[in-house]
Amino acid sequence: MNVLTSHSTHDAQEDMRNRDIKIYLNGDLVHRDEAKVSVYDSGFMLGDGMWEGMRLYHGKWAFFEEHMDRFFNSCKAVSLDVGLDKEGIREALAATAEANGMTHDVHCRLMLTRGVKAKPFQHPGLSRSGPTLVIIMEHSKPVETLQSKGIRLATVPQVRGLPMSQDAKYNSHSKLNCVIACLQAEQAGADEALMLDPHGFVNTTNACNFFIVRRGEVWTSSGDYCMNGVTRQKVIDLCRNNDIPVFEKNYTLYEAYGADEAFLTGTFGAQTPVASIDGKAIGSGENPVTRRIRALYKGLIQENIREQGGQI
Numbered sequence: 001m002n003v004l005t006s007h008s009t010h011d012a013q014e015d016m017r018n019r020d021i022k023i024y025l026n027g028d029l030v031h032r033d034e035a036k037v038s039v040y041d042s043g044f045m046l047g048d049g050m051w052e053g054m055r056l057y058h059g060k061w062a063f064f065e066e067h068m069d070r071f072f073n074s075c076k077a078v079s080l081d082v083g084l085d086k087e088g089i090r091e092a093l094a095a096t097a098e099a100n101g102m103t104h105d106v107h108c109r110l111m112l113t114r115g116v117k118a119k120p121f122q123h124p125g126l127s128r129s130g131p132t133l134v135i136i137m138e139h140s141k142p143v144e145t146l147q148s149k150g151i152r153l154a155t156v157p158q159v160r161g162l163p164m165s166q167d168a169k170y171n172s173h174s175k176l177n178c179v180i181a182c183l184q185a186e187q188a189g190a191d192e193a194l195m196l197d198p199h200g201f202v203n204t205t206n207a208c209n210f211f212i213v214r215r216g217e218v219w220t221s222s223g224d225y226c227m228n229g230v231t232r233q234k235v236i237d238l239c240r241n242n243d244i245p246v247f248e249k250n251y252t253l254y255e256a257y258g259a260d261e262a263f264l265t266g267t268f269g270a271q272t273p274v275a276s277i278d279g280k281a282i283g284s285g286e287n288p289v290t291r292r293i294r295a296l297y298k299g300l301i302q303e304n305i306r307e308q309g310g311q312i
């Protein structure tokens, strides 16, 4: 049985096989206990790197193109030379999956940093020996309780910043803004943090995008201060294609507390229902719209896997 000391949207079922996985580290595949990066690495020292979370089903990476678009865009924006093209990344992923005998229900964290620095200081020019590329792949299925119990959110003082400080669209190694928010939520007795934007509108959670359902309409933030989540966009597209009214707009806690349903989106857990916000129960807990979107999303993944030649 899974003991819920901490309940988060990223709780995975225990899988003993993960104790002996091989990690991709700059072209080598090494046991997880031996997979080490330098203390001079810019990722360790400064959080100077970008990452992507993806899922493998039936031997294919779901929404691979969308994840690569975001990853390469982020790297370009911070002048981080990936050193490989999209197909090179695909090959590195394939080598890691093969070394681990993984084909299905797998989650990967693909991480690229500016690499080892010549001196322990901030200047990016001190990273002179090329980037560090790491791929961690685990057998991974979300725990059942995420669907049955939902997530308890607390609104926190930590907000999402303006794009000219650190744009929330960077999936950067440094997630301190989100980590602080998560700590504040835990201190308030909740599972995760609901974060507002600088104007006080409801924005996102510390690790997922956030949606509410009101009278059959699906609402999410304008998108200006949150991660440009792949799952977020897929949910918006699915709503549009299936006659579910969907709006990207500003709204406040007043409307969130009074929602009929609320759910989180992310690659790991797809759509996870929200049980409460600041101790206030959300809706009846039946979540018919969330369940419909979840079923549509499952179908979309299968379609995407088939398009890539995967056998379901």
Ligand SMILES: Cc1ncc(COP(=O)(O)O)c(C=O)c1O
Pocket (backbone or CB within 6 Å): 053, 171, 178, 204, 205, 206, 207, 208, 209, 227, 228, 229, 230, 231, 232, 265, 266, 267, 268
């Ligand atoms: C802060 C934050 N929000 C949302 C997401 C969800 O994005 P996606 O749907 O692409 O997994 C992530 C995932 O990396 C994230 O870090």
